[in-house]
Amino acid sequence: MAVVTKRTRAPMTMSGVLRRMPVNVPDTGDFKKSMGLWQLVALSLGGLVGAGVFSLAGVVANEVAGPAVLVSFAIAIIASAAAGLCYAEFAGMVPKAGSAYTYSYVALGEIIGFMIGWDLLLEYTAIVSVVAIAVSGYLNYITHYIGFDLPTWALGAPGSGHGHRVDLFALLLCLLLAFLLSRGTRESARVQTGLVAVKLVIVAVVIVAGVFHIKSGNYTPFFPFGVGGAVSGAALAFFAVYGYDAMSAAAEESKDGKRLMPKAILISLGIASVIYLLVCLVIVGMVNYTDIAVSSPFSSAFDSVGMGVLGLVIAVGAVVGVTTSAFANMLAVTRVGFAMSRDGLLPSYFGKSSARRVPTRVIWPVGVVSALIAGFLPIRQAAELTNIGILMAFIVVALGVMRLRKTRPDADRAFRTPWVPVVPLIGIGFSIWLISELTLITWVRFVVWLVLGLGVYWGFGYRNSKLNEVAA
Structure with a gap:
């Protein structure tokens, strides 16, 4: 007679909340494996070289750091590079969906993984909104240049200008992106790769053309907001x-995650670092x-x-x-x-x-x-939603690398992060x-978002976790 195994739920314990996902998680086949190395690099550069170049560099220079925006981005790049080496190790070891959520789940335990994942849900959504706002600014520039302006109420979020009620372009862009993603990975990856190629060409035009209009006097004073301003800008x-x-x-969705993911991270981070420093040098050199x-x-x-025509080309790009x-x-x-739900x-x-x-x-x-955030929050307020959680993710990924070097x-x-624990500690310290x-x-x-997350974990996540099912 067959023995029936009854499935039950384990009581909540400290060891339970710190249970860890196995390193060798089997592939569930939920996604098509359609992306090669250069598609992964393009996807990474799509995230790396975006609003930071075309909008946020201007925000940081104008409002926070002045010409020391160069220092701001240099600090951010150093911190990012230290963490990026840690991500590269995890990406080659655990090529699963979820990024920092999955890595921290494997290395540090379920509750930490959940909180990082919960945090990233807000952080990434806010980043989408920030970028959409940046795109909207250029769309408004284009429409104004060709003689068509949106109504004042549709030009920006409340508080971003007199009479502004909603950033219409930003709101609609978020909905359009959701539609494109719903069409499938292979199709959207092709679009992404093509658009990234266009973007890199435009960035090269910005740098080369801008160099000829740099005025050295614009670099003085270099720290108008003090050194603290440069750090805040970072x-x-x-x-x-x-x-x-x-x-x-x-x-x-990678064709060979273990081999390709670390390479894509390192290649894209190197390209982006050079681009950001050159772009910052040009923008504060061209304009006070x-x-x-x-x-x-x-x-x-x-x-x-x-060079208004070139300005228009740049806006379109x-x-x-x-x-x-x-x-x-x-x-x-x-x-x-998706990974947290799975x-x-x-x-x-x-x-x-x-x-x-x-x-x-x-x-x-x-x-x-993301459409609601983009439509109704000014860019700086939306940007401030993103950074603390991303920095927290950096910290746990770096800690995870050090822990697994000892336990596994x-x-x-x-790929192996060099000079462990020095490199992870640099990433943690900067973060x-x-x-x-x-x-x-x-x-x-x-803090409010984390408290909400704890409520979701205690009320639902712990009891429904796939790792919580035990044979009775």
């Missing part, structure tokens, strides 16, 4: 050099930091030196190029949400893919929420430093 700009995480969230147009800095800069950043981050948040930590409804093998049940809620030294690693520079309201929002 905290604000940090998410701009974090796009490789968005790419690692899509690891299950006090005169930088926050919504469309480069188009306005070239317009101011009598920015719309095309910056959209790739929103695309990469929306893809990332949907994969994190693991039982969120309702299973969101852990089912469509006939096209894409997580449409996550995509559309994310599209709507035998695990198969396609803590940058977190300390964030505003009080950022902390308040972050």
